Amino acid sequence: MSAATGDPRRAGLAAVSLAQALRALRRGRLAMTAALDAVPHLGLAASPDSLPEEPALTGTLLVEAALAAAACGDAAAAGDLTERAARLATAHDERHHRDHDGIGFGPTTVELARALIAMRLGDHSQAVAIHQRATSDDAWHLLPAEHRAAHLIDITRAHLDLGDPHAAGRALAAADAIAPAETRIRPAARTALTAVLRAGFPAADVTRLAATVGLT
CATH class of the missing domain: 1.25.40.10 (Tetratricopeptide repeat domain)
Structure with a gap:
């Protein structure tokens, strides 16, 4: 500045x-x-x-x-x-x-x-x-792709607080398809992904994303 x-x-x-x-x-x-x-x-x-x-x-x-x-x-x-x-x-x-x-x-x-x-x-x-x-x-x-992916990651908090981990998982998978670096580097994405996994029965694309970032 x-x-x-x-x-x-x-x-x-x-x-x-x-x-x-x-x-x-x-x-x-x-x-x-x-x-x-x-x-x-x-x-x-x-x-x-x-x-x-x-x-x-x-x-x-x-x-x-x-x-x-x-x-x-x-x-x-x-x-x-x-x-x-x-x-x-x-x-x-x-x-x-x-x-x-x-x-x-x-x-x-x-x-x-x-x-x-x-x-x-x-x-x-x-x-x-x-x-x-x-x-x-x-x-x-x-x-911009990064803007869209970042927004999808951020909105997962609302889905999770409403008790809808499947919607949160879909948002994370969509974000990863748009701009992978956002979901694979941002701590907020990792936190949200962990919450989705803990909720149980994640979709296949969410499971793949978890494996990619080292969460099992």
């Missing part, structure tokens, strides 16, 4: 990574601050003359801030930030917001964030309902 001083786009990209790292460390407030501090430098106003990556990056930062707010239990801030991101997303075509830095932003991105926010705030039924609606849209397949 220091190296990106004077370059709002590069600073914004660095802020996305910083916010994600802070969320992983359970520092939700700091993550929210890191994401929001970068937003004013990019500008929220959408215009025909604005670069396509600016609204995408701004929206991504708002989504990161909303997820960070949910991580520290601030439902009001999470809702407000999600709505800001949603308003920005409706002004732009999702297909035009995937750039060379791998940023994908649009209505589907916001809906996926809504699902994770609902899950982190304890409403697992709502989380699964939003997830199912968002992933049935054609725009879901336009998102």
Whole structure:
């Protein structure tokens, strides 16, 4: 971020990574601050003359801030930030917001964030309902593979908390088919896979995945 001083786009990209790292460390407030501090430098106003990556990056930062707010239990801030991101997303075509830095932003991105926010705030039924609606849209397949796989891994927590290990297993198998590195390296995937195995009678593809990552 220091190296990106004077370059709002590069600073914004660095802020996305910083916010994600802070969320992983359970520092939700700091993550929210890191994401929001970068937003004013990019500008929220959408215009025909604005670069396509600016609204995408701004929206991504708002989504990161909303997820960070949910991580520290601030439902009001999470809702407000999600709505800001949603308003920005409706002004732009999702297909035009995937750039060379791998940023994908649009209505589907916001809906996926809504699902994770609902899950982190304890409403697992709502989380699964939003997830199912968002992933049935054609725009879901336009998102970067790593984004889709990471979301599928994250949503397993909602399936497991609802007592549906088979749905959690299907999500993990789907994530592995999309981006194997996500399921085979991320600790969250290993934790979820262990829970699915302990529930008993996993599907064949889940059993194969468990063998691949060294879980038996």
